[in-house]
Amino acid sequence: MVAPKGHEPYNAEGEGGRPVKYDAAFIEAEAEALEKWMKDPVNIYFKRFCFDRGYSYQRLPEFAEVSERFSETLARAREWQEIRLAEGGLTNEFNGNFCKFVMYNACGWSDKMEQKISGDAVSPLAFILQSIDGQSKLVRDEDE
Numbered sequence: 001m002v003a004p005k006g007h008e009p010y011n012a013e014g015e016g017g018r019p020v021k022y023d024a025a026f027i028e029a030e031a032e033a034l035e036k037w038m039k040d041p042v043n044i045y046f047k048r049f050c051f052d053r054g055y056s057y058q059r060l061p062e063f064a065e066v067s068e069r070f071s072e073t074l075a076r077a078r079e080w081q082e083i084r085l086a087e088g089g090l091t092n093e094f095n096g097n098f099c100k101f102v103m104y105n106a107c108g109w110s111d112k113m114e115q116k117i118s119g120d121a122v123s124p125l126a127f128i129l130q131s132i133d134g135q136s137k138l139v140r141d142e143d144e
Contacts (some may be wrong), residue, residue: 022055022063022066027063027066027067028070030069031063031069034077035073040120046077046084047058063135081107085099085107
């Protein structure tokens with residue numbers, strides 16, 4: 001959409017439309033603010049950072065697409081958060097169960113304790129009966 005007659009274009013490209021709220025200078029300033037925020041050991045939760053700064057947590061990936069500096073800072077901040085949670089959980093500074101919950105959901109952690117079996121997943125009783133009859137066997141990991 002073109003700007004109204006007599007008005008200058010809203011953005012630098014002259015395409016009109018809604019003004020850009022988060023320009024490159026703003027995002028660079030946010031990268032610096034995030035770096036400073038990480039230095040305070042009390043801070044740990046990115047949503048709090050965003051809330052205090054006045055925008056949604058969902059903006060962080062958008063900022064990372066626009067700015068290489070912000071992208072690198074965000075990656076380091078995620079690593080810092082994971083380290084902070086792990087160390088806080090290990091030293092009982094934080095509740096271990098809650099740290100585990102956050103690690104699974106925010107940091108991509110998962111349990112490696114996956115059980116592998118062969119048989120009919122729809123009818124597990126059939127698998128048990130086959131196992132008793134010697135027609136099936138438990139599949140074990142090579143590490144065991």
